[in-house]
Amino acid sequence: MYSELEQGLGYTFRNKSLLENALTHSSYANERRSSRGSNERLEFLGDSVLGFVVADYLYIAFPNRPEGDLTRIRADLVCERNLAKAASSIHLGEYLLLGHGEEQGGGRRRDSIVSDAMESVLAAAYLDGGFQAAEGIIRRLILRELPQGQPGNYDSKTMLQELVQRQKNQELRYVLTGESGPDHNKHFTVEVRLNGQVVGCGAGKSKKKAEQAAAEAALERLFPQEYAAAQG
Numbered sequence: 001m002y003s004e005l006e007q008g009l010g011y012t013f014r015n016k017s018l019l020e021n022a023l024t025h026s027s028y029a030n031e032r033r034s035s036r037g038s039n040e041r042l043e044f045l046g047d048s049v050l051g052f053v054v055a056d057y058l059y060i061a062f063p064n065r066p067e068g069d070l071t072r073i074r075a076d077l078v079c080e081r082n083l084a085k086a087a088s089s090i091h092l093g094e095y096l097l098l099g100h101g102e103e104q105g106g107g108r109r110r111d112s113i114v115s116d117a118m119e120s121v122l123a124a125a126y127l128d129g130g131f132q133a134a135e136g137i138i139r140r141l142i143l144r145e146l147p148q149g150q151p152g153n154y155d156s157k158t159m160l161q162e163l164v165q166r167q168k169n170q171e172l173r174y175v176l177t178g179e180s181g182p183d184h185n186k187h188f189t190v191e192v193r194l195n196g197q198v199v200g201c202g203a204g205k206s207k208k209k210a211e212q213a214a215a216e217a218a219l220e221r222l223f224p225q226e227y228a229a230a231q232g
Helices: 003-009 016-022 026-032 040-061 067-078 080-089 100-104 111-129 131-141 156-164 207-222 224-231
Strands: 172-180 187-194 197-204
Touching: 003 131, 016 111, 026 100, 040 067, 040 111, 040 131, 067 080, 067 156, 080 111, 111 131, 156 172, 156 207, 156 224, 172 207, 187 207, 197 207, 207 224
Parallel strands: none
Antiparallel strands: 172 187, 187 197
């Protein structure tokens, strides 16, 4: 059932149920009342595994790049668009388990869904075959096209974090304040708080997009000159 997908990943799962869980969207789990649940917990783990592997690779690959450059290159590589591109290269969307509404709404081609599933599959590989299994997939699918020259992806969260950290003892936190809409057309709202104070609000069709929008609002408010320069 999953042989072609595993061929694309370059990894064969011993425990197929882990892979199936990684492919189970919340809309499907909610409709079927699946005891296994959706892939959201795996996505959480996969995000961390991906971040570590990419950071480790860049640290070695670019010994002369400053921390800021490495952070932005990493953002290029782990962004939703790049993960969706990696997922598309192995037709991951075709294997997703989606609820009826998400299926009808074109969820198999939605970047936010397939990129999250990509992270979930990485976590499943990590749990099934250890760090080496996940690292092999990441190197094969995500690190195959390293950005050349200056990082191209503008990442508001990364920029806000870097600017805030110019001063010591600063706490930056993103808080989900609202979630509405059916599974195939979710709407999220997020606040970004600096030392407990709301400095920006944002909305989007995924939590990640809402966080980016909130970070942009905070940049415009707190660091307008730096924000304008980054926008070109």
